[in-house]
Amino acid sequence: MQKKKLSIFLVLMLMVSTILAACGGGSSDSNDSGQTSDNGGGENNVLNLTETQDIPSMDSALATDAVSFNTLNSVMEGLYRLGEDDKAVEGMADGEPQISEDGKTWTIKLRDANWSNGEPVTANDFVFAWRKALNPDTAAEYAYIMYDLKNAAAVNAGEMTPEELGVKAIDEKTLEIQLENPVPYFKELLTFATFYPQNEAYVTEQADQFGLEADTVLYNGPFTMTEWKHEDQFVLQKNPEYWDAENVQLETVNTKIVKDTQTDVNLYESGELDRVKLSAEFVDKYKEEEGFQTIKEASVFFLRLNQSSNDVLKNADARKAIAMGFDKTGITDSLLNNGSVPADYLVPAEFVQGPDGKDFRETAGSYLETDQAAAAEHWAKAKEALGQDAVELELLSYDDDVSKKITEYLKEQLETNLEGLTVNIKLQPFKQKLDLESSMNYEASLAGWGPDYPDPMTFIDMFVTDGAHNQSGYSNPQVDKLVQDAKTTLLTDEQARWDALVEAEKLMLEDAAFAPVYQRARAYLTKPAVEGVLYHKFGADYSLKWTSVTR
CATH class of the missing domain: 3.90.76.10 (Dipeptide-binding Protein; Domain 1)
Incomplete structure (x- = not known):
């Protein structure tokens, strides 16, 4: 998902969109804020979280991002x-x-x-x-x-x-x-x-108001949304009509919209928050604390490169130069510091295995690794073909804390390693950023994708010609055929289908259809009173149905 994913967290769920989508989408963080107490809220079975972004949509037919998917998973x-x-x-x-x-x-x-x-x-x-x-x-x-x-x-x-x-x-x-x-x-x-x-x-009956407010949605899940103050907070309450209500322990889930990591940590320390996603500067401080954990996810972050309207990005050498022209370890080891790893791929590691029992990445290998010399060569070829010595590109990103730092780092790296390039940063709130991508009103964009189901296809078919989440104008007939075959004629031949998916990813990476950045992990600090949060590798990031809080 876009996300899938690009995403509710504080190490900053930068999907997609997809957030996580898979959801696609990308930047999100979730932790809540409610009553004060040294234990994190003061009441049994009241969970306090925060999100870095508001919910774009509560209409399950229109949702595309991790914040929406995570919330819908609780109420539907x-x-x-x-x-x-x-x-x-x-x-x-x-x-x-x-x-x-x-x-x-x-x-x-x-x-x-x-x-x-x-x-x-x-x-x-x-x-x-x-x-x-x-x-x-x-x-x-x-x-x-x-x-x-x-x-x-x-x-x-x-x-x-x-x-x-x-x-x-x-x-x-x-x-x-x-x-x-x-x-x-x-x-x-x-x-x-x-x-x-x-x-x-x-x-x-609700017509165009459906899904826009807490009282314009009908719920059939473990919780209902009883309050939604846009860009401020939303509140979930246990749903007495839910068929399995006797096994739902939480009575209330409070989610406050907080974009700043320091504020989240302060809320956690003061007992107003039960779970916090830790950004890089806080990981070393809290890694020995009870309740600290890192979770490696199946979400991958990358730069979308809009080939539909930008002459520079239509050039394959320019795209390859950008993809290879920045040090990914600077992001994973310094800016994130949470277990995230550099990505030289699209389909994540430790996600799915092939018919031979091997992880997809073990079979498929790596592409577009950081290589400043090769990036400079590709950039020189691109400028010669374009007849330009100076190039300006706008880099779109989310307006949250961690996304800002990553975007500024990318600007510094690319401007240093690609002579004549100027990167102009454009930061936007979560929903507006997704809207700009959907309308393809951008040049380059930091995005994330979380898987929607347990198969490599959830990543690979994102880049088919005119695909709903392609959003970059990329097109390769060979990729389209391999994807179509994997969805139809090869379904009864597991090995041949697997080989087709491996080949499709290879072609996209050789084309530099996008620039891989990192595979996300997240560092959480959770109050000992909280038990039973299920974290998922695809679909919604987590489930609260079986969660309890005992102060």
């Missing part, structure tokens, strides 16, 4: 949700699905569950929500994630009606799903926010 629930070890566990689904012999038809029974207004959750709520996400009038960036559904791509392109989508309600509690091809990770895919249900009557 699909057919399945992620449990321990990122395994899909039953949500609205009741029992195992019936799967046809060819793997293309799934029949799922729904449990007795209610919306927060007391109305039952029905199969039609899924049919409505999925048709809405794929309806071209909705303009959902994540519609493509549903393309495994029969006729989904045609519906999204306006070539078929939403009613022709391969999903139907057999009765109020029975949902039938038809797929174009069998999908080995389909149950995990169904945990993703775009597959959440929506109550048709309620959404229709």
